[in-house]
Amino acid sequence: MKENCVLKAGIGYTIGNYLIKGLTFLTIPIFARxxxxxxxxxxxxxxxxxxxxxxxxxxxxxxxxxxxxxxxxxxxxxxxxxxxxxxxxxxxxxxxxxxxxxxxxxxxxxxxxxxxxxxxxxxxxxxxxxxxxxxxxxxxxxxxxxxxxxxxxxxxxxxxxxxxxxxxxxxxxxxxxxxxxxxxxxxxxxxxxxxxxxxxxxxxxxxxxxxHIKEYISWGVRFCLPVVQHGIGQVILVNFDRIMIGRMIGSEASGIYSFAYNIFSIIYVTYRSLDPVWGTWFFERMNEGNYGAIKKYSSIYMLVILLLSSFIMLMSPELVILLGSSKYSDAIYCVIPIIAGGFFTFLYSLPCQVEYYREKTKHLALATVCAALVNIILNYIFIQKIGYVAVAYTTLATYILYFLFHFFLAYKIEGKHLFSRKAIIACSLIILCVSALALCTLRFVLVRYGIIVVMLVGGSLYVWKAHREMIMKLINRHQTK
Known part of the structure; x- marks a missing residue:
């Protein structure tokens, strides 16, 4: 019953968020015009x-x-x-x-x-x-x-x-x-x-x-103060690049880069929709000591976001044309590295749950502030040399380092790996390879959509082979109803 509740909530959050954010996403062409x-x-x-x-x-x-x-x-x-x-x-x-x-x-x-x-x-x-x-x-x-x-x-x-x-x-x-x-x-x-x-x-x-205001605020501030530093650092990682572009180049360039980020919102909405459910489920499994379930289902979670991120990257040229006018056409060159960086943002959200669960939030702040400083320095150097497109690549590099820090920190806190290293390495390599392919095939629509079909078939076969019993149980349960 509990697993059904979690699954139903996960589906509900995702569908609901797509309907809500879909309204925002569909209005991008309106606001852009x-x-x-x-x-x-x-x-x-x-x-x-x-x-x-x-x-x-x-x-x-x-x-x-x-x-x-x-x-x-x-x-x-x-x-x-x-x-x-x-x-x-x-x-x-x-x-x-x-x-x-x-x-x-x-x-x-x-x-x-x-x-x-x-x-x-x-x-x-x-x-x-x-x-x-x-x-x-x-x-x-x-x-x-x-x-x-x-x-x-x-x-x-x-x-x-x-x-x-x-x-x-x-x-x-x-x-x-x-x-x-x-x-x-x-x-x-x-x-x-x-x-x-x-x-x-x-x-x-x-x-x-x-x-009990004194007791509640005392505990809450101790728990959250590092989170504030962490959150501001995250905002700097996600948003400060737009501020820097606006100040160093101009608000028009910032607008084009911001439009590219709106394409990434398709993936962002998905994992942010699932994150509340995943976080509560993760806390419950940690309380039970059910580490096998965490490793198993986190790998499935990674695969789902990997496939979605890959599909959006490969379709990004058409999405930019569909959602924006010609004044945003240069956003195409930013979308792909932004989405690849966003995938590593999602990966980071897995080990950081360990830090929240163990109340080790001070580590969150340290990692995020360091990553934000690195990102600002790289942005400052490369915006002047290359232009605003460079920001998408400096952010990708920063997010990779950011995820690695939290992955090894979670290992240090727990004394063991809660997430599959093979799945993480495989997904990381695939997303980087797909991003390179998407950039090389920007002008070749059939090639890009052919890659989508291959990935979709391959992903479906993997899920069927690895989780056949679970799928059959769900099918039989549905048929008996």
């Missing part, structure tokens, strides 16, 4: 800053909820402890709102320094703080519902956010902010998610009011 490349770049720089402030305001509390659930227990479990999960969740969500007010006050107090540092006006900075707060609260809600595999709550909230922000942004850009379309996009996104954040706050307060 309404907005100039410069405005498109400005909005994506705003989003890049949000990735930093979501950690400064949210303190990474969403990463602690799963551990708090296993640490404190639920009110329903009758543990008899004065501290419990519901009180912790209500407390940290309330603290995020208080923290947002502090940051907004500081921005207004030091407005000259803030506008100079961020290169945004005060209304945009206030929207940035509210947008970051809203995302931090939504992340907490998503972490909460994932603990019980409640994918329906996750999908409902995500759908409201996606549909509302897209519709309001388009209205504002076409009717109010025709000259500065990036402002309409900012206001549309910020308004909806801020309202949702207040709804979520009332949701948590209705279940339980904040209590």
């Amino acid at each position: 309404i907005m100039s490349a410069s405005d498109y770049g400005t909005y994506n720089i705003f989003v890049a800053y949000e990735g930093i402030f979501v950690y400064l305001i949210g303190i990474g509390f969403e990463t602690s909820l799963k551990k708090a659930y296993f640490k404190y227990g639920s009110l329903d479990s009758n543990s008899g402890l004065p501290l419990h999960y519901e009180g912790y969740a209500s407390t940290v969500v309330s603290i995020i709102f208080v923290n947002a007010l502090i940051w907004i006050s500081l921005a207004l107090l030091f407005r000259n320094q803030a506008t100079k540092l961020l290169q945004l006006d005060i209304p945009s900075i206030v929207m940035l703080m509210l947008f970051s707060m809203g995302n931090a609260v939504v992340l907490c809600y998503n972490a909460d519902v994932s603990i019980t595999y409640n994918y329906k709550g996750y999908v409902k909230l995500g759908a409201i956010n996606a549909i509302g922000s897209i519709a309001l942004s388009i209205l504002l850009m076409t009717l109010v902010f025709k000259e500065k379309t990036y402002l309409g996009r900012m206001l549309g996104s910020t308004s909806v998610i801020t309202l949702l954040a207040f709804f979520i706050l009332f949701f948590f307060l209705r279940i339980h009011k904040p209590e």
Whole structure:
């Protein structure tokens, strides 16, 4: 029953996220045509800053909820402890709102320094703080519902956010902010998610009011502070390249590079959809000491993301043409290395669960900050020599090193490899080979799609051979129903 619940939730998260993110993905051509490349770049720089402030305001509390659930227990479990999960969740969500007010006050107090540092006006900075707060609260809600595999709550909230922000942004850009379309996009996104954040706050307060604030915040901050450094480092790895391109070359180049990243969002949505379910399942198997299941199913997980990443790389030239206009055609040369780097980002998410489970989050921060510094240095050197396309390759190299660090760190923490080394090596080599083939065959459509067919057949045969018994059980169970 438990495995069926996990499988159902995994499918629900993925399908729901594709429907939600699919709306965003399908609107890329609309926004790309309404907005100039410069405005498109400005909005994506705003989003890049949000990735930093979501950690400064949210303190990474969403990463602690799963551990708090296993640490404190639920009110329903009758543990008899004065501290419990519901009180912790209500407390940290309330603290995020208080923290947002502090940051907004500081921005207004030091407005000259803030506008100079961020290169945004005060209304945009206030929207940035509210947008970051809203995302931090939504992340907490998503972490909460994932603990019980409640994918329906996750999908409902995500759908409201996606549909509302897209519709309001388009209205504002076409009717109010025709000259500065990036402002309409900012206001549309910020308004909806801020309202949702207040709804979520009332949701948590209705279940339980904040209590034991000193104890909860003390533990939460100790657990999450390294995560904040880690999260900011991750944002620098993912988003700071756009900021650097914008400052060193221009917002138009940043817009083209950001468009390339939107193609990668197909893969990103998939593994981010599965990550809440995978993380909870991983914690449960670790509690049971069922390491065989972790090694087995993590290998299947790797294969699925490998095949999807390979297919998107091989289809990327057509996707760029389909989703964008001719002004984004140069994005083709960035998409393939970005997706390859994204695959190693996914790989990193496997061993990092060990660090969360063992509460070794300080290692997360150290690795991420070092990787971010390496990435910034490489970007600074190669943007000047080659241009913004070089950033996609420096990011790929950084992510490979990043994954290797966490893989060996997880081994050091556990004293054994929880994940199949053969599967990791094979998948890593395949993704690099496919990326090279995709670059060499950009002009040869039939060759690229022929490779897709070969990989699809090969992957299907591997899954059938390695997991025939499990597949037959699922088929027989379905037939008996």
